Amino acid sequence: MGMEMPEPRMSASKDRLDELKSVKGRLSRQVGEARNSGLGKDELISELKQVSDEIKQLQKRLKKQLNETPAEKKWAPGPIEIPPAIASKPTCGAVSVEECSESLLPAVEAYLAGHPAASIWHRPTVTSFIEFTYGHSTRYFCALDATGNVVGVLPVVQLNSRLFGNFLVAMPYFNYGGVLADNRDIARSLIAQADHWRQETNARHLELRFCQDNDLGLPQKTDKVSFWLPLPENTGELWDSFQPKVRAQIRRGEREMSQFRIGGLELLDEFYRVFSVNMRDLGTPVYGKDFFANLLRALHGQAWLVVAKIDGRAVGCAFLTGYRGRMEIPWASTLRRYNHTGINMSMYWKILEFAVQQGFEVFDFGRCSHDAGTYRFKQQWGAQALKLYWDYLLPAGAELPALNPHNPKFRLMIAVWRRLPVKLTNLLGPHIVKGLP
Numbered sequence: 001m002g003m004e005m006p007e008p009r010m011s012a013s014k015d016r017l018d019e020l021k022s023v024k025g026r027l028s029r030q031v032g033e034a035r036n037s038g039l040g041k042d043e044l045i046s047e048l049k050q051v052s053d054e055i056k057q058l059q060k061r062l063k064k065q066l067n068e069t070p071a072e073k074k075w076a077p078g079p080i081e082i083p084p085a086i087a088s089k090p091t092c093g094a095v096s097v098e099e100c101s102e103s104l105l106p107a108v109e110a111y112l113a114g115h116p117a118a119s120i121w122h123r124p125t126v127t128s129f130i131e132f133t134y135g136h137s138t139r140y141f142c143a144l145d146a147t148g149n150v151v152g153v154l155p156v157v158q159l160n161s162r163l164f165g166n167f168l169v170a171m172p173y174f175n176y177g178g179v180l181a182d183n184r185d186i187a188r189s190l191i192a193q194a195d196h197w198r199q200e201t202n203a204r205h206l207e208l209r210f211c212q213d214n215d216l217g218l219p220q221k222t223d224k225v226s227f228w229l230p231l232p233e234n235t236g237e238l239w240d241s242f243q244p245k246v247r248a249q250i251r252r253g254e255r256e257m258s259q260f261r262i263g264g265l266e267l268l269d270e271f272y273r274v275f276s277v278n279m280r281d282l283g284t285p286v287y288g289k290d291f292f293a294n295l296l297r298a299l300h301g302q303a304w305l306v307v308a309k310i311d312g313r314a315v316g317c318a319f320l321t322g323y324r325g326r327m328e329i330p331w332a333s334t335l336r337r338y339n340h341t342g343i344n345m346s347m348y349w350k351i352l353e354f355a356v357q358q359g360f361e362v363f364d365f366g367r368c369s370h371d372a373g374t375y376r377f378k379q380q381w382g383a384q385a386l387k388l389y390w391d392y393l394l395p396a397g398a399e400l401p402a403l404n405p406h407n408p409k410f411r412l413m414i415a416v417w418r419r420l421p422v423k424l425t426n427l428l429g430p431h432i433v434k435g436l437p
Contacts, residue, residue, distance in 0.1 A: 013065065017058050024051045075237035077230045077382045080362070082212045083116030089182040093146025097193045100124055100140035104150070108142060111150040112180070113324070117212075119176040120302060120323035126171065127155045129298035133291055134434040136160075137201070141193050143186045152181030154190040158201055161435030167401065168198050168206040172437040173287075174330060175226060175367045175388065178208035187214070195393050205401060206393040207437065211386055218391040219400055225375070227365035227383035228326075235353045246345070246380055253346025259309040260350050262320075264296055267305040270314035274307075278333035280425045283414030288430030292319065308347040310338060316347045320354075327355040328364035348381070 027048040034041035100108055105124055112118040120126070124140050131138045136157050143152035155177060160166040171177025181187035191208070198206050208218075211226060232238050239247065261267060272289045279286040296303050302323055308316035318332035329351065334344045355363050365378040367388060379385065392400055417425065 013058055013062050017055065017062065020051055020055045020058065024048065024055065027051060074240055075232045076241055077384070080228045080230065080384045080386065082386065084212060084214070085117040085178060085210055086181050086184055086187045086214050087115075088184075089151075091145050091151055091182060091186065092149070095143050095145055095151060095186055095189060097141055097143050097189050100142045100153075104142055107150045108140075108153060111153065115180050118180055118324065119174075119326075120299065120321050120328070121171045121174040121177045122153060122155060122180060123299075123323075124155070125298045126174075127157065129294055130157050130172070133294045136434070139194070139197055141190050143181065143190055152179065152186040152190050154179040154194055156194050156197065156206070158197075158203060159435055159437060160201075160203075163432065164435045166201065166203045167437075168194065168201070168203045169437045170194070170206070170208050174209075175328075175364075176209055176211060178210040178214075178391070187216070191216070191393065198393065204395070204398065207401070208391040208393075210389045210391065213389045214391070216391055218393055220392070221390045221400060222387050223369060224367045224388040224390070225370060225385045226367045226388055227378040227381075227385055229352075229363045229365065229381055229383035231352070231356050231361055231363055233356075235356050238352060238356060241382055243380070249342045249345040250349045251346075253342030253344070253349075256310050256341040256343055257308055257346050258311055259307075260347065261307050262304050262351075262354055263307075264303075264305060265293060267307045268293055268296075270307045271305045271317040271319070274314050274317040274335060275331065275333045276426050276429075277335060277422055279429070280420065280422050281336055281418060283418045285417070285429035285433040285436070286425060287433055288426075291430065295319075306332075306347065306351060308334075308343055308350070310341060310343060315341075316343050318347065318351060320351065322355075322358065322360060325361040326364055327358070327360040327362070328366065330366050332366075344377075352381075 027044055031041050031044045031048060034044060108124055112122055127138045127140050130136055136159060138158070139156045141154040141156065142150055145151050154170055156168050156170045157172050158166070158168050159172055169177075170179070179187045179190050181190060191206075194206055197203075208216075213220070232241075242250075268289065272292065276286045292305075296305070299321060302321055304320045304322075306316075306318035306320060307314050315338040316332075316334040318329055321328045321330065332344075332348075334347070352363060363383070365381070365383055368374040368378065375385075394400070420428075
């Protein structure tokens with residue numbers, strides 16, 4: 001009995017199939033040419049039939065091999081674990097609370113670098129940036145143990161305007177910034193100090209922004225969510241994790257995109273041109289160009305601007321930050337008349353590629369409302385929705401604030417704003433938005 005020859009490996013079979021398909025194409029063309037010229041074609045037809053039969057047999061063999069081969073386990077984003085802002089560590093002696101001084105800055109930065117729930121917005125440089133840019137009063141409260149070690153922090157900003165009122169936020173303009181502490185007693189001491197400042201300034205409430213419920217017993221808002229996407233070690237695994245529809249939309253946008261850049265202040269004019277138009281279209285007052293310029297400087301090495309172009313024109317933009325393994329995109333915009341091109345999808349894909357290449361472990365898509373279109377946009381990337389918990393310290397009997405676009409009080413203002421010229425909204429917007437948290 002003759003020895004049975006082993007079937008070729010799958011990769012070899014695929015190579016042979018590609019080769020046969022090329023031969024089949026060549027023979028088909030030659031048969032057509034022979035028919036047109038009246039030359040003999042029987043030998044070509046016979047050879048074409050043999051190639052076609054071999055292709056069919058090879059396709060059956062590949063299908064069998066594919067069914068018998070265990071499917072490779074694809075990378076998929078796992079669940080996100082949110083580290084607690086308030087830990088359960090013991091303290092060394094009595095704890096005191098004081099405002100952060102220049103001499104304490106290195107210790108505060110070291111504390112933030114070691115606290116698992118710290119965000120870039122907890123950094124003292126951000127509080128200083130807000131004070132410098134908008135002139136707001138700020139306090140950076142630090143808790144110190146008996147040995148002088150930092151065991152908790154709470155950055156707070158006062159927003160005080162005739163239009164929106166007087167209140168304190170930790171932190172305004174950004175998604176995170178509530179108290180960080182080694183234990184609950186320290187957290188309560190920091191909050192008590194911030195509340196003492198609230199009473200001194202006659203502010204109507206203190207808002208603390210968290211991405212977990214810290215059981216502080218305070219009134220809460222939970223109508224906002226953020227989306228976090230764990231990142232693999234290489235972009236190929238991330239690409240393979242997307243649904244076919246998402247990949248198709250990205251490819252469509254890539255065909256339209258003529259240029260994509262990630263940089264710094266050199267991109268500010270193009271970034272702001274797109275961002276300010278989009279904010280006007282949304283009916284939202286826009287931050288001034290100096291807001292972004294100052295923030296880039298304050299977060300030197302930890303912030304980037306993004307610009308995407310079609311036919312040499314900037315039509316998409318984003319602002320990125322990176323801190324301790326997480327890249328965040330607090331702001332992104334595309335011009336509405338280019339939405340059909342898929343430029344937004346390809347821009348986000350390029351940004352995700354950048355995040356992976358820079359070694360970040362998580363991508364934060366930023367906050368949105370449950371019923372917003374941006375909710376579905378962020379969800380399609382495989383990101384996990386994380387409920388945001390905003391706690392409020394209020395005077396007795398006071399109601400939760402309602403500073404949001406859904407408040408009927410602001411509907412007419414939003415409708416009018418959308419119809420104003422961009423030059424006018426760029427002039428008025430920064431004076432209005434600095435009073436909005």
